[in-house]
Amino acid sequence: MSEDPDVQAQRLARESLARDDATGWFENLYAAASDGTAVVPWDRGFANPMLTEWFEASEPNGSGKTAVVIGAGTGWDAELVADHGYATTAFDISPTAVETAQRNHPDSKAQYVVANLLDTPAEWHRAFDLVVEIFTVQALPIKLQPTAVGKVGELVRPGGTLVVIASRRAEGQPDDEVEGPPWPLTRATVESFASAPDLRLIALDEVPVPTSPAATRWRAEFLRD
Template structure:
């Protein structure tokens, strides 16, 4: 998988999901539950999505997406793999989520600046360094005025080399989500509850129309 990710930075996702659909492979990030950090943030901030929109980047099999929809958001979720989208719809036949096949590096223009909540959970880190800046800007471009971006990613030190995929994010790479008019609210480096040697980022960013009128999703 690592070699495929380096040589074919986006196409290998569809091949993996297609193999998994036939029972010939497993998807290693199919953890069966939504991101713990996303859930903890939503509970801490008492997030209420009623009347608001959300989008989940690289939705995979939809666990984050279903959680976000359960908060009341009108939720769109996309993945580059059409097979992932098809299989996720089958997993959740009664879902309210709009699952769509789309490429983060070629987003529909109508999505830009269109979502009150954007969830990026370990998608950008699956792309090689050569695409990192482009992918980061694309994620940031989805955030609506007064909207919030939640970033969850594996963490590494600035000078730490990894032979991915995935390529965990450095501090500067997490801070880079403050792009295209986004501002940093908070970035935490959090040790894993099971393995304290493993750390993850929880990054929160917002787009203000003006300092006086800005509100976070939880506000």
């Protein structure tokens, strides 16, 4: 396999977008990875370190609480959340991703399901004590991001917490100069997760990427009143 994983993901995304299908490339990528002909660039084989750090610093008690992990992929972040006691729902639009997560974690306490962030089940509306969004919104074209941001926020129940981790977009960079995927988020986009008056931004950190110190990522925490 000679093609760089990031380049391959971008190629699949562009082919999907050319068919006016903004999300079909996720299944194509995970299916190719399952066949051994591709690598999912963001599949690290362990939970996102910035999420791990958040748990270590916040020490939340998930006992008796619910959580949802958006765009769960092969399940490493969901396993971390479930290990902290949350009754965890983890969803992905790719059936192959869900099958891979279930195969990777046969004794998992998390429930893996196929679902679309842009059309989530009605019973998920404001249903979760903890919502984890990592890299899903930025994997969608910029024109879809406002809708996706709103959908994420509507999963958080009163008193619940939303954690967002995303690549940082350079300030002032025009939309048409961003060649995704990913389409990194501006500070304004991250802050817009709090567009509902009862969902408040309580922390926003800009964290250097260990493997590329010149690059940074956002980690934001929101609370619903």
